[in-house]
Amino acid sequence: MLLTVRFWLAFMMVLTLGAQAPALELTVLHINDSHSFLDDTAERLLPGGTPVTARLGGWARLARAVEEERDAGRADNRSVALFHAGDAVQGDLYFTRYGGRPEMELLDRLGFEAMVLGNHEFDRGGAFLARMLGFARLPVLGANVDASGVPELAGRITPFVVLDFNGESVGVVGLSLRDTPVLSSPGPGLSFSDEAAAARSAVAELERAGVNKIILLTHVGLARDMELAATVPGVDLIVGGHSHSLLGDAEALAGLGLTADNAYPVLVAGPDGDPVYVVTAWKWARVLGRFDVSFDKSGRITAAQGRPLLLVGDVFEASGADGERETLTGRAREDILALVNRNPAAAVVPADAQIDAFLKPYRDGVAAMRQETVGRASADLPHIRVPDMDVTGRGLHGGSLIAPLVARSMLERLAATGGPADMALINAGSVRHGLEQGGITVGMIHTMLPFGNTIVVVELTGAQVVRALENGVGRGGGAFPYVSGMRFKADMNRPEGSRISDVALVGVGGAAIPLDPARTYRVATNAYVARGGDGYAVMQEASNATDTGFVDALVFLGFVAGTKVLDPPTTTGVTYIPVR
The missing domain is CATH 3.90.780.10 (5'-Nucleotidase, C-terminal domain)
Structure with missing residues (x-):
């Protein structure tokens, strides 16, 4: 069940009053459902009530935001982890043209700790998935995915990974959507079991190994994430995808003309009564989720806070007097930039030049494909x-x-x-x-x-x-x-x-x-x-x-x-x- 605000405030007061020096301070960065949108995408925003078309996301902009968060983590002596919660592919011409290669290469270039398999990773079957994953080295998770019938995937999908941060172990369990055969085309040799049962089994195995800080990295949708939070013991945080849910401060997002689906994080009472935190980050790499969490030696959370960040470009368009779009310049542009940067839910982020250069040959190939x-x-x-x-x-x-x-x-x-x-x-x-x-x-x-x-x-x-x-x-x-x-x-x-x-x-x-x-x-x-x-x-x-x-x-x-x-x-x- 969702925790009430009163419960949460009381819980935080207890943590604050009784807190000792944390054993681990961790910043969890995350995206999900990027769907091969490697370039930024257009979205109508209403900063200050002014309708403009802005460019959101893009992997070059994402890379810059991630690097800034890592720099901040080093300055604050915090560990930083970056996760992808599935559906990295299928949605834009990059996947049609290149079959997932640039998407996989970017996961490594940006230093993702792990990804979970979304349903669209299976759209072209197991053998194709194996070839695509060959372009990436990061751990690929799926505790409820049985790929034993696809020899090419042998050893490539693992139920969980244990990450070490300054001597503290964090277990990350991957869960894919059990309905994947209905929503995708995995083909023979792949099967998907119940998410909750697989989670309980993996968490129990991690706890037997002495791991007491556990994250579920899921691609099952926000509603099912909340069910898992309420029913699977031993879970501290769920980083999810699939439902394209936009979480965050409702007032701040409304100031941009966007509607929040829920708060960030969503707080759910776990089976032991402690809160479980659930986060997700909209779609298309438009939002970089950031969740700061502190653990004591026993694995108990002593502090937590989060803020997802909408990644906005610095070019804005609006309808001119003739009804045609025109790019804003001068004072009009500066006013919009100021409104966006003052909004706590968003930031104007420049593109990373190295990632932009990496994407150029792929981008040129997609441009040529448009003429076919x-x-x-x-x-x-x-x-x-x-x-x-x-x-x-x-x-x-x-x-x-x-x-x-x-x-x-x-x-x-x-x-x-x-x-x-x-x-x-x-x-x-x-x-x-x-x-x-x-x-x-x-x-x-x-x-x-x-x-x-x-x-x-x-x-x-x-x-x-x-x-x-x-x-x-x-x-x-x-x-x-x-x-x-x-x-x-x-x-x-x-x-x-x-x-x-x-x-x-x-x-x-x-x-x-x-x-x-x-x-x-x-x-x-x-x-x-x-x-x-x-x-x-x-x-x-x-x-x-x-x-x-x-x-x-x-x-x-x-x-x-x-x-x-x-x-x-x-x-x-x-x-x-x-x-x-």
């Missing part, structure tokens, strides 16, 4: 937000001809990885433009789907699906819903709440099965819609939500490469009756 043709469109595939007609006057009464194909690519990817969804629903605004007849390049796909949206599977009742459709057609514009695996009719002449009818699942052969309002369905959507964007608040009522980590642009890229020729859909699944 991966397929062609047999006809124009225009995109409009609301059914009407395109700029040429061509009637598009079923709406966009490209958005339903994007939704279809999501369904096919999920089916291929063993976690199929019943239907897909995306917002029109997630697709920026259509495709003209002719060749389709990698770059075209990435400008068409530029937001880095991951695919999220939510579980909704049929009635909730109808509410989602009602929201989309009612708001119109970028919120308008496009679908695959289903159909619906929207009559805009009817009263709000009754505009949607004829909602049905549609199979491969075209057979339609009416939606059951009481039945629960698996709905694929993008991360923006899943978190309630464009007014899709009903998505946040989902009984379950799983972020697959698959990025929409890369999924569609694979769809185009596999299909070779994109034909216009025979139906968009949308019957739209505008206001008369």
Whole structure:
């Protein structure tokens, strides 16, 4: 259970009053779910209420921040450890082009103590994983991963590692997601057991060896981390990943236009009554988590505090008078820099020149890849937000001809990885433009789907699906819903709440099965819609939500490469009756 603020304050007072000189003062630095985003990524921020587009993260910036933390640790006589909590790969073109090599090399170059295997490390099977891990030397953890059926992985995955800091031992246990076979494609020879059982076994083995300071390095998601904290004895700290949770001071993050999912750290009462600390660091190497902890000789925590840091670049863009983006300069830029640097949740961090130089040849290769043709469109595939007609006057009464194909690519990817969804629903605004007849390049796909949206599977009742459709057609514009695996009719002449009818699942052969309002369905959507964007608040009522980590642009890229020729859909699944 979560500890109350009163319990925590009382606990800290006891520690402070009774504290002796600590046996170990340790700073834990951590990232997770970097997903091959080796360069910085764009994000809309609101420092001081001013909307700007900033560049966040990037491994060159991360390297500089890590080095500054290590320098501070040396000055304060603190030990510093750096961990990766899984899903280092799969998400950007670096992985598509190089198969994980630069990601693995960077783990060593930045001096990570260990990483745990995320579900996306297994996307191409065990033999591929073994080859990829050959580019790194750091310990790779997975206490609940049985790789005995993959000879190439022999000896490469270990349940835990014991790290020595000034004569004090710290055990680090790795736990991967037991649902990995559903969310990824590990293939034969790999199996995944219950995380809690594996954790108890590994912790017990460490304790028998005399290790009394134990960290779980996990890739199971924040909710499951909290369950582990409450049920597995002997654990002091959990450093997690998978759920892309943004933890931190809610007020400070709100000052940047961001929403905190929880505090940093999350405090959970362990089975022995002592607090267990749970931390995680958002996604894409945008945040460097920092948690300071002091242990006495018995392994008991005597002090703890933490602060995750949003890594921000020094270039900002804003919309000009003509609506086009322009780079801020002069006083406008200085004002934004000051606002960011005054915010305790963020810092403007320069890039490390050596890591930037290391990345340059890889970056050049990715730039060349963007020019590669991966397929062609047999006809124009225009995109409009609301059914009407395109700029040429061509009637598009079923709406966009490209958005339903994007939704279809999501369904096919999920089916291929063993976690199929019943239907897909995306917002029109997630697709920026259509495709003209002719060749389709990698770059075209990435400008068409530029937001880095991951695919999220939510579980909704049929009635909730109808509410989602009602929201989309009612708001119109970028919120308008496009679908695959289903159909619906929207009559805009009817009263709000009754505009949607004829909602049905549609199979491969075209057979339609009416939606059951009481039945629960698996709905694929993008991360923006899943978190309630464009007014899709009903998505946040989902009984379950799983972020697959698959990025929409890369999924569609694979769809185009596999299909070779994109034909216009025979139906968009949308019957739209505008206001008369």
